[in-house]
Amino acid sequence: SSFASQTYTARAAGFANDLAVQLLKLMDRKKTNLSIAADVTSKAELLQLADLLGPYICVFKTHIDILDDYDSSVPEALTALAEKHDFLIFEDRKFADIGSTVKAQYQSGVYKIASWAHITNAHPIPGEGIVHGLKEVGLPLKRGLLLLAEMSSKGTLAQGKYSMDTLAMAARNRDFVFGFIGQRRLPLDEPEKEDFLYLTPGVSMAQSGDSLGQQYRSPEQVVLESGCDVIIVGRAIYGAADPVAEAKKYQEAGWNAYLQRTRR
Numbered sequence: 001s002s003f004a005s006q007t008y009t010a011r012a013a014g015f016a017n018d019l020a021v022q023l024l025k026l027m028d029r030k031k032t033n034l035s036i037a038a039d040v041t042s043k044a045e046l047l048q049l050a051d052l053l054g055p056y057i058c059v060f061k062t063h064i065d066i067l068d069d070y071d072s073s074v075p076e077a078l079t080a081l082a083e084k085h086d087f088l089i090f091e092d093r094k095f096a097d098i099g100s101t102v103k104a105q106y107q108s109g110v111y112k113i114a115s116w117a118h119i120t121n122a123h124p125i126p127g128e129g130i131v132h133g134l135k136e137v138g139l140p141l142k143r144g145l146l147l148l149a150e151m152s153s154k155g156t157l158a159q160g161k162y163s164m165d166t167l168a169m170a171a172r173n174r175d176f177v178f179g180f181i182g183q184r185r186l187p188l189d190e191p192e193k194e195d196f197l198y199l200t201p202g203v204s205m206a207q208s209g210d211s212l213g214q215q216y217r218s219p220e221q222v223v224l225e226s227g228c229d230v231i232i233v234g235r236a237i238y239g240a241a242d243p244v245a246e247a248k249k250y251q252e253a254g255w256n257a258y259l260q261r262t263r264r
């Protein structure tokens with residue numbers, strides 16, 4: 001597609017959401033399209049990963065509710081590390097309720113996600129009210145939202161018309177929604193009217209899946225063949241004996257695929 005062949009920086013002008021512009025520029029500046037899925041259960045491990053891997057990533061993805069020892073010092077420390085290493089924080093919350101409920105879940109409760117997460121995401125299943133509810137909280141804070149258009153897991157129901165309707169929902173909310181969690185740029189068969197960012201989990205160079213339905217593809221398949229923009233890598237990096245060495249490998253693989261894709 002025409003957008004996928006352009007550099008991240010060149011594409012920044014086509015986005016209405018400030019955070020998307022920030023992310024696109026930071027990727028070229030740091031030469032990384034790698035996001036780490038930091039699915040660890042202690043705050044010490046989480047912050048250690050953010051500090052160790054920070055130099056190699058554009059986005060630090062959290063599941064804040066899996067921490068056994070969460071307290072409000074965690075987002076504070078994460079925010080400081082995001083500034084130190086120049087990355088964005090993405091809380092992978094996968095909101096999935098009516099607008100009024102997700103608004104409260106985003107703003108309040110133990111985690112107060114909107115107060116620290118630059119990016120969060122939502123399932124489009126409830127209908128567009130979910131976007132409007134999250135937007136009321138997130139837009140004044142200059143946050144950005146991703147919609148789950150597809151999933152990496154075996155048997156996912158998010159496919160076909162559901163994915164295309166997700167794209168349409170995003171297109172009506174470009175001030176807040178700047179992209180997708182997905183497995184490929186949509187649509188692949190007709191010219192895209194508007195640009196979106198695609199962040200893609202289910203990436204490993206060593207495994208083809210896990211025992212619970214996860215399915216993996218390589219950075220080349222994701223970035224080069226499927227036209228996605230950010231590779232999200234979890235266990236393949238933080239589960240390795242040397243996570244820093246592994247992060248460097250994935251950064252290089254993702255970046256080389258991007259360079260190949262944008263070569264004129």
Ligand code: BMP
Pocket residue numbers: 037039063092150151152153181201202203214232233234235236
């Ligand atoms: P791993 O690379 O260890 O399989 O982790 C993948 C991460 O991406 C997990 O945090 C998971 O919640 C997330 N994820 C996914 O695997 N597939 C999707 O379709 C959407 C996700 O957010």
